[in-house]
Amino acid sequence: MKEIIKLLRYIKGYWKDTILTWVCVLFESVCEGLVAYFMQFFINEVESLASAPDNLNMIFLYSGLIAGIAILAAVLGIVAGVFAASAAAGFGKNIREALFIHVQDYSFKNIDKFSTSSLVTRTTTDITNVQGAFQMIIRAVVRAPFLMLFALVMCFVTYWQAALVFLGFIPLAGFVLIFIANRTHPIFVKVFNAYDDLNQAVDEDVDGIRVVKSFNREEYQKEKFKGVSYWIYSNFKKAEKRIALNGPFMNIATYGTMIMISIIVSKAIVSTSETAIGVGALSTMLTYSMMILMSLMMVSMVYVMIIIGRNSTERILEALEEVPDIADPENPIETVPNGEVEFKHVNFAYSEGKDVLIDVNKKVKSGSTIGILGPTGSSKTTLVSLIARLFDAGSGEVLVGGHNVKEYKLESLRDSVAVVLQKNTLFTGTIRDNLKWGNENATDEEIMAACDIAQVTPFLKDMPDGLNTMIEQGGANVSGGQKQRLCIARALLKSPKILILDDSTSACDTHTDKLIRDGLDKYHPELTKFIIAQRVLSVKDCDEIWVMNEGKVLETGTNDELMKTSAVYRDLYESQNGGGDFDAAN
Amino acid sequence: MPRTNIRATKGARNMNMISGKARSAAIGRLLSYVFKYYPAQFVVVLICVLLSSFTSVAAAFFTGNILVNEYIMPSLNAGSLEILTPTSGALAGIPFGGAIAIMASILALGTVALYVYNILMSIIGQGVQKRIRDELYDHMQDLPISYFDRRGRGDIMSVYTNDVDALREMLSRALPMMASSVVTMIACLVMMLLTDLVLTAVVIGVSILIFFIIVYFTKMASRFFIAQQIELGKMNGYIEEMVNGQRVVKVFNYEKRNIEGFKKHNDQFFTYSVKANRFANLLMPTVNQVGNIQYVLIALIGSLAVFNHWTGVSLVGSFAYGIATVGTIVSFLMYSKAFVQPIGNVSQQLNLIALALAGATRIFEIIDAPAEKDEGYVELVNAKEDENGNPIECAERTGKWAWKHPHTDGSPTTYTWLRGKITFDDVDFAYIPGKTVLHNISMYAEEGQKIAFVGPTGSGKTTITNLINRFYDIEDGKVRYDDININKIRKKDLRRSLGMVLQDTKLFTGTVMENIRFGNLNATDEEVVEAAKLANAHNFITHLPEGYNTVLASGGASLSQGQRQLIAIARAAVANPPVMILDEATSSIDSRTESLVQEGMDAIMKGRTVFVIAHRLSTIKNSDVIMVLQDGRIIERGNHEQLLAEKGKYYQLYTGNEIAK
Structure with a gap:
């Protein structure tokens, strides 16, 4: 009643x-x-x-x-x-x-x-x-x-x-x-x-x-x-x-x-x-x-x-x-000054008592590129999710542009932080419609520029109607690698200050993967980039590589440093050396 | 699986226009289930419907004719009903109390009849529904894979959820109601015709008017109902897509635009819904009141007839209206009311019936879809060695198998050992005739060899493996198993001799044990555990809360992808076939499980002929032959070293570099 x-x-x-x-x-x-x-x-x-x-x-x-x-x-x-x-x-x-x-x-x-x-x-x-x-x-x-x-x-x-x-x-x-x-x-x-x-x-x-x-x-x-x-x-x-x-x-x-x-x-x-x-x-x-x-x-x-x-x-x-558990603060900050990110003694748990992030304490300069490696379950995704305030840290602080993420207006924060999710989705509509998710008012030139960087252009040429090609629900009519590239282009159109690629090129062959990273470095050097990957090759050239396991950042350094200091990294590198993915050269 | 409500939205699919012919075919076929499986019950139902309808007409007759004419009117000034008893007619000599008792027993009989047919109809309705559901499911198992490719999963699901359910409503509710309405109307019509033809004509005239009102309103309403259902389908589709993509929505601050898009659908749905329901809502008050006005009209005409001493004509002869016929008019009024009332009821059932028939048509479409053909006659039999090492058939399980190959030309049946040699001889294949996706595939795998397929997505790797087990039939060329054309082998036996581990693991709701045993129903618990150990699955299974008896819900959603894969490998291992088809996972699973999966895969490859859609370097390197596929053709073949030396596509894939031009 x-x-x-x-x-x-x-x-x-x-x-x-x-x-x-x-x-x-x-x-x-x-x-x-x-x-x-x-x-x-x-x-x-x-x-x-x-x-x-x-x-x-x-x-x-x-x-x-x-x-x-x-x-x-x-x-x-x-x-x-x-x-x-x-x-x-x-x-x-x-x-x-x-x-x-x-x-x-x-x-x-x-x-x-x-x-x-x-x-x-x-x-x-x-x-x-x-x-x-x-x-x-x-x-x-x-x-x-x-x-x-x-x-x-x-x-x-x-x-x-x-x-x-x-x-x-x-x-x-x-x-x-x-x-x-x-x-x-x-x-x-x-x-x-x-x-x-x-x-x-x-x-x-x-x-x-x-x-x-x-x-x-x-x-x-x-x-x-x-x-x-x-x-x-x-x-x-x-x-x-x-x-x-x-x-x-x-x-x-x-x-x-x-x-x-x-x-x-x-x-x-x-x-x-x-x-x-x-x-x-x-x-x-x-x-x-x-x-x-x-x-x-x-x-x-x-x-x-x-x-x-x-x-x-x-x-x-x-x-x-159901009460939404993340909301705008009072008197929020509306602009994100730069792409600096800092984790201050961050802990996080999905359910009480089971911390999946343990005392992460790292600072990332605006414009640098961070690679994150680690087995599934090591909380790589969880860590980067905190940057766009998709979750709130349990204890400690996450700072973006020098301010705690909780001080920002959510919309402004998320406009500045582009996340390419691991489990990503395209929606029914044309390719253009989908890309415009990043920016409603994007011109075709802007769209094409993003497509060039994300390596969408090479396969877009073969699409019957180019940007007007219809995408079926869930992106059923494009291959996994194509979907990932479209998702990257969509994120780039937001013109963010921070870009997070969460295992976003796993279905692309190593060559395409490299072209995307090169494009990002060339055209968006100002972007702070986080690249989560399974392949060592994808993060090899990053300014800094974090090796994670069980919620902790265990080792950090450049490729060369880690090759010397980290046994885990060296193992990974050697086991993967020389092999591309045989499935995905499309 | 979300908790789905079976009374769920009848989606736009249900509103497809179905031709009248298909509809009448569907109703005939539905009824044939009733006749076939419940003939006696059906006869009893018919009798009971008749009885119950007649008693309700009799009730009207009683209060109108008998009570008023035979008892009340003669006793009007007598002060008591018990003094005078009718002197003529069926009730001659029966006092008022007796008449009431007779009436009460007739009504009691009607009530019993109603109860009996209600019960029988639920038995018939549920029974027919169960039979159809089982038939549907049974037949579905026998349909070829291509059928499932053509029809979406949701589409098939909706036949089970919406269409079969609509049948129930029709069989157990609409049909008996229709039957009893028709019987009542006929009975009333007969009584009216026996009373007065002119008044009957008036009633029929008004009924026709009501009928047209109903047809008009229903037509208008159904036009908007169709529009409403289509819009509902679209809106729910939008909601589904957006809620599923809610994380992306959040990441892109898409909420506002999302709400706008949603509102468009919601407003449109609202508009159609209002229009459709308006027309539907108009129906009953209009029909009811036209019925009332008719009632008055009949009474008025009747009174005029009495007043003017008109001559009435009935089927049994003519009579003069007068004081003595007042009761006749009163009972006629009862009949006319009982005649008109069911029209409204029937019209409300019509939608239900239309919906059910549309559903039945779709159900029969599946049941009638041609099943997977199997003209094979070569069987797999238990065999033992004779003194020359040749196979001879035996009844007991020997662990050895042979192909039993009878010959049509009269020569004696031959036996060949099951070895696992597979050859492709110039095979072409097309999913859709004319659109060839595999061209001139020739290859052979000797017993125990490992063949790896590599190549870009869409190059035809999976398609080739689907031809070996005859999920699809080839257009041209020959595929042979142990030198026997696979078209001659019974599909059941062919598939028994092949194992499959697909990249996209499908498990079923049930225990871990049951899931592994799916591979071989005769496997003992020990054999299942052995297989799990071989597949590297044993360790994690023992750590599950109930071990092997842990129930996996929703296809094993509680397990990780890697763990599901390990179970799938164990499932193939317990079947222990000589030939294995493996599709290696590309998705990133955690490295510990990944290495377990790899070891598991390697373990079951040992000693078998293996076709592997390979992604791992170690698998590829160890293969006897690597086939590089592109656009449905084998463009390179050889072992790892040979192919590297060729510096072709394989080299390019391997190094991850474009070839220097």
Whole structure:
């Protein structure tokens, strides 16, 4: 319930539509009740033709009245529908927008916490579900209780003795409906979880079909699948069997009330006492009983929708309420003076107690080139991530241009620090669109200059439409090496003061790798560069090389110095000497 | 795997226009599942639907005709219902209480019928759905690799998640509702025709009007619904791409532009969503109130008929309207209401049915896709040596294998030892006919030789290896295994004789043990551990929380890339085939694991014929033959020293330098 109230906030801007929907639905229900109410007098008049065949006027009067109310009800219903549509769509739009914008403020840490795939589900499927539920219940939530109440009141007005039947039936029916819903829901939850298993089985199979086929495991996979498939089948069947009780139960309730009311009302109609009522009362009472039971069905539907929507609601709210852990300081510095970087006794841990950076204490002069070597897990990436404040240091300080990174406006800092991520992404759109991520207003000349340095130009020539070549989602239609070069060009277009290449040329052959480094030195000597690499060749010519292991910078020096002083470096150098990468000469 | 909700967005794919013909074929085929597997249940369902619909019509008949005409009207001034009993008709002599009791039992019967068919429909619905799902999955295993190349993974997934689910909704909800609506309408129609033809004509006229209103609104709504679904697909695609690339977004300060891009989609979606739902929302109030107005209209005409003593005509003859027929009008009103009501219900189901049929068409598309053909007849059999060292077939496992080659010309079946010699004879290959990607590939690998492929991405290295195990069939030329054309070998046996370790490791959800045993289902636990030791995987596995019984979720996401690779190597090792196809990893894994992986690879290469897509110098140097590929051709071949001496492409790759011109 608390969750739902929190979500109501997002009706903002569409309260008018929502309230108008409710008002219209309210009056529509009144009209529907009135139609049924007047119907009895109408029928009475028709019936009275048997005894007094001269008052056709009353029949005309009532038919006109009822038709009029019916038209009014139709109009109100239509208007309600129109507003309900925009209220629901607006509600969905607001939540989606709020969540999407909020995710933009997430830090890397926030993203890691949720995982991107879960964030995608929350912003797409979950919101679609909630919007769908809202669309379904916005009218029912007013209509059902009101129609029920109105019908009940009118029953009492028509013939209160018979209406007493409802006082017994409504709570009973409500109780049973809710009981069935509650008994069924847990099975559905189980089934939906099993669907995840099923989807996973299919997904893994499709993804690994080559493995399946090369090991002749088709039959094995079929058997495995049948297990999950059967589980879903039997549980779903169980849940549906329980739900199957709904219809017959409602039948019993409907028919039961119908018969009881028929008896009571029939007796009253024929009685000669003062309480005698018209024949029309019978059909009116029956219509009302249908209305009441329909409303009960609607209430139980709303209840089920809310239960089903609860998961999605919780997941959306969780993401919305996540507090971004990196934000602009007050009175931030807006320009980064130069590319000087300093780590002052920096420690860092992703989870408490497990330091992955230990007392890093290094200073880098503006314009110099630093190479970083070390095995996976030695925290090379983590170290350079602190420069662009993708994470905040646990203890110690990271200084850029002489100021603590926390003092800068995030946007200014990140404009000055270009990071070419190890796991990089290109986006759907043309090559030009992708490169303009670096600078929205870049001219083609600027773009081409960056392409020259990043060695994009040689393969761009072979692209059918040059800069206008479409990149498919995730960069599926360019090779790994081409993707890396495009990512470097994109970063260069930012005109940064510091450039971080995190294993960004691993898929390029050694020759291209060298051309890129030479280009950077020639055209951007002022840039402070950090080059993380697996290949010694990539960092050999750096001003300083840091050898890292287990979160520590173990040894530093130039190639020549390290060859003399560092056994680790020498080993690496010798094992790699003389070999290019045979896969990547493209 | 993200937790996906099965009621997830029916994406734009579902809204593809499917021809009417395909749709009716789909519905016929769906029903054939019902007839085939649940004939008795289906007959019972039909009977129960009939019963339950008739009882609801009977209820209307009871309150209208019987109660009012036979009991209330005659007793109007008598003061009690029990005094007079009908003197004629079916209920002659039965008192009011008795009539009520009869009615109650009929209704009880209807309720039981409703319950029975609800239960049966959930059994049928779920059962058919399960069968189709299993058939779909079973058939998918038999489809050729090229099918998976053509269709995206997401595309196939959506058939399982969206389309099969839409079937359920249709089978267990929409169909029974449709059936009972139709039965009710027919029953009402009959009753109306038996009462008065003119009034019936009015009801039918109004129903046609309602029908057209529904058709119009539905058409308008579905136009916008399609637009809405397409936009939803686009928007979710955008969100997915951007959220996945969120790190890049942050690094480039792209947030503001990102939000702008998103808002465009969100606003567009909003617009379509409003329009579509508006039309959908108009439907019910309009239909309901037209129904009410019709009700009044009938009552009015009926009253005029009574007043003017018109002559009524029904199917069973004509009669004069008068005081005695007032009850007739009241019951006619009941019928007309019961006749019109289902129209609204049916129209709400139509969308569901259309969606389900579109889904069914896509399901059958997969089920009907031609399976991988296998015309092979040469089998791999257990064998032992005869006195001359030749293989003879035997039933027991000897650890030795032979190819059993029957001949069509009547000559006796021949047996050849399984050795692992592979030859390519002038092979051409094209994924798409006409676009040849491999040209004139000829090569031979003797038993126990190591062949390395090197060359740039896209040069055809992986493609060659995919031809050996017949993932794809060649266009021209011959591939032979132990001098037998591989087209003659049963695929199952051919693949059994080949092992594969792919660069992109795929593991399955399950324990480590199960994952390794995937290579050989008959392997004992000890054999699995042996294989793991050979592959250098044993050590890290024993350090996992549950050792070999550790469950790997999501394809082993909790393991490092290198560790996954070690398991994949163990998986191939436990299969112990004479020929191995290996794709070495290029990605940077940490150096300790990397050396473990290399040692593992080297270990399983020993004593086998090996085709390796090589990236490591040590692998390449140790190879018997190195094939340098470019643009689908072998441009250089020889061993390391020979190729260096040639100073060609290999030399250039090796030194990382352009050749001095």
